[in-house]
Amino acid sequence: MPRGDGAPRVVHLTEDEIAAERAPVLGRIARMLRPYRTKMVFVAVAVVVAAILTSIVPFLTKAVFDKALFPPGGEIRLHLLAWLVVGMCAIPVVTALIGIGQNWLTSTIGNSAMADLRGDLFAHLQKMELAFFTATKTGAIQSRLANDVAGVRTVLTDTATTILQNSVTVTAAFVSMLILSWQLTILTLILMPLFIFIQLQVGKRRQRLARRTQESLSEMTAITEEALSVSGILLSKVFNRADSEVERYRRANRDQTRLQVEQAMTGRAFFATVQTFFAVTPAIIYLVAGYMISGGASLTAGTLVAFTTLQARLQMPLLQLMRVTLDVQTSLALFRRLFEYLDLKPAITERPGAKVLEQADLRGEIEFRDVFFRYPEPRALSGTVRTDRFGDSGVRIERVEPAPEEGWALEGISLKVEPGQLAAIVGPSGSGKTTMTYLVPRFYDVNLGAVLIDGTDVRDLTMGSLAEAVGMVTQEPYLFHGSIRDNIAYAKPDATADEIEQAARDANIHDRILSFAEGYETITGERGYRLSGGEKQRLAIARVLLMDPRILILDEATSALDTETERLVQDALERATHNRTTIAIAHRLSTIHNADVIFGLEDGHLVEQGTHDELLELGGLYSRLYVEQFGAGQIEARFTDGVRFVDGATYCDKPGPDDRRADVAF
Known part of the structure; x- marks a missing residue:
């Protein structure tokens, strides 16, 4: 087992090092999805088509009011109204069918990518040297394979599609709103820069909380693996430590619950504010429109209805974009934890051009030639971004450096x-x-x-x-x-x-x-x-x-x-x-x-x-x-082919066929 006299040293990362930690993650996620780029192209096409079709509906609504129900001549145009209604009914049916195919593709892509990640991580861990496993809790490894990979499931299965779909929807709605009334569009989006800034700050906090939550979950998994294994149960029963094991798990469970609640509540007030703003915006639009019309602006009823319809449709995609952006920032912390393991280089590797030891020609000579060896220090994860756990002083980003080397084993x-x-x-x-x-x-x-x-x-x-x-x-x-x-x-x-x-x-x-x-x-x-x-x-x-x-x-x-x-x-x-x-x-x-x-x-x-x-x-x-x-007390004798060795002396004997070993006391 690795040993050492020195203690690991904590070194605070510089801003450049922190940026280096963060930069590659999105690119690596994109590379993970590269084998599925053909399917992703079909998903993108489906998303764009569905978004465009959805954006047509408000214009059909405007035509219903301005061309069919209240035309300039004053007579209702029923034939046109019927065709417009058919179009308004057909578009949701088509988009629903597109959505089913899109969901199948995104689920296939995401779950396949997640399976690849699990497989790559497991295969990489198989290559790690023995020293890595002597320094790492089995439960911590299991947690990364299970909990961390499960934590990024949503990002791999839904997030990319959600971002694309809502981005296209928001863009189409924004362009349509500008066409209808640029003045009302400015009113609708006036607070968006502030919302985006707040959302970024909330995302950073949730990312830190996500990492701390996964570390806590890893600790719980390690406790479970240790305490509920056969060896762990036997140990706790032998030493009557069941109550202390239960309390240890409960403490970790309380920490996990607190972090989960804190993570869930982070940003709730922000989203409540955004939802409230979008909820009252139509009323404000009606008021402003009234003033605009009284001032001589040419706003028809159809334009106003179409605009408020677009504004209502804009609310949900914008909120989803904000939420999914937070989810991405949260998941980046989990991806980094997974990439930390993937980035560990095995200490024992096969040299290029290594020789195959032919078993048929192997004689079995073993030689130690002036061998010096010391156990390596337990390796901190290379480039790990670590955080204070459950501290009250805020979150600190730090790197763990190995302790000084010990003497020769x-x-x-x-x-x-x-x-x-x-x-x-x-x-x-x-x-x-x-x-x-x-x-x-x-x-x-x-x-x-x-x-x-x-x-x-x-x-x-x-x-x-x-x-x-x-x-x-x-x-x-x-x-x-x-x-x-x-x-x-x-x-x-x-x-x-x-x-x-x-x-x-x-x-x-x-x-x-x-x-x-x-x-x-x-x-x-x-x-x-x-x-x-x-x-x-x-x-x-x-x-x-x-x-x-x-x-x-x-x-x-x-x-x-x-x-x-x-x-x-x-x-x-x-x-x-x-x-x-x-x-x-x-x-x-x-x-x-x-x-x-x-x-x-x-x-x-x-x-x-x-x-x-x-x-x-x-x-x-x-x-x-x-x-x-x-030398004293119990003397062990060994019988081999009629020869008995006792305390270094040799005696001839003829033991029976089953009497090959005996314990002789003096």
Whole structure:
């Protein structure tokens, strides 16, 4: 796990940096929609046609009054009136049909773009190095994939169309109003510059609130993921912390509710003012028109009715434009959060021209050549715009810089494991044993020196071929919620049933699987909680046997198991290590005393290496650890092929076929 002594430093962003943060977002959203530009052209055409048709209706209304009902001659023209009414009825029908097609297109475009965004984000996260996930809450990642993407749904599905549709409608209505009466048009729009200015200010505030709301929602998701997982529930029950977990969630929930209310109420007074202005405008227009007519202006009844109709139709599109502009400003904060993840560059990448590690020719030699390694600091999101959370002093834009680097986790490690050897790494906790094994499959990259497989630096190998060459069984194997068959087949999805069952036999778990009512279709439960520790471990061994890697890493694979289960697991491991280069980490030294070579690690330094007997005779780290485990009280004995090892001494014995391990107390 990444460690560090220094604290991250908060640096306030300059105005130029803030502008740089904001500038690319709209362009990137446009690029997301580029694959759907043909459909968007059809949407645009539909919107323009519908807007033009809608704008014709007021002129038909004017003709009804001025040409049909009250013509200059005074006689009603019924034939013309009938045609005008047909036109006024046909236009809404046509625009409704256009609207149905337009809605289908916009829904298809928006949801497809959102699916692309989710897929790209998930694929990018799969490329991130292990250190990223050790520094980031799983719930926070889930929140961005679910909540943030859902938060931009409206922008991708409706907003672009709404902006275009209402913009065309407003433009057409504005032009029509100017044609009818430029004086009344000025009166209608006199306060629009003020409204636009206020709307921009409201949008900025809602954007900041949107980011804080999503951060709060992310925190709630993280709490849910931690507290309601099987492990979290078990922990809270063991330590009777259910009430405190509930209170922790309620606090986060209250913060979320407060922010949601604040975001919902921001701008309400502004929109109420705008709606009130548009509601009283017709009355003001009638009054002004009266004065204009009394002053000799030529305003007909049809013109006045058509103008007020246009003014009423102008109100809704303008309000929608203002609201959707606020929605866009709000969604920009969510897009930035998503783009923050997409902009993170994986620390572990494949070099151009990387070599494919041919599995058929792989010998399995592993070499550490003067390796120096320190854990990277948890990465703050590159270019992140962060805000104070729930502060009373307003919102502050800031960047988080990493803390100072710490000392070396591994320092000057040089060793070689020959093909087919069983190499063991021993040492106290925190000495760097697991860290060494993480460097072989490139979970991390060395800072200095090199890790080589068959003489080739692992950084010069393709990631796929390296993953195929190196298998790992960890102390706490991970099983996903699925069937036993699916969990084993994860290593080789195209494996046959016979291959899966053979791997289970070799892992000493086949008979146990068949004892379950549903056999290989038995559901393991989340993280395998329906199975015992030994069963999970043997399933993990079966999975790696099915993968059949040339190099195998065992990280405390038999710790915390009872004697009988450990015997089964140890037998499975002996099969797994056959004809493979194996690196084994073990605190229980009895499990690795027959290793071909044992490396002693302390404080990140390689302090000794040799066989079991050589290191006992040397009297160094290994000897000290051995005495600590077997020097007094409980003495653990191991039987192998009629030879019993007790406290470093060797005794000939003829145990029975099932008596391969015993605990002998003195």
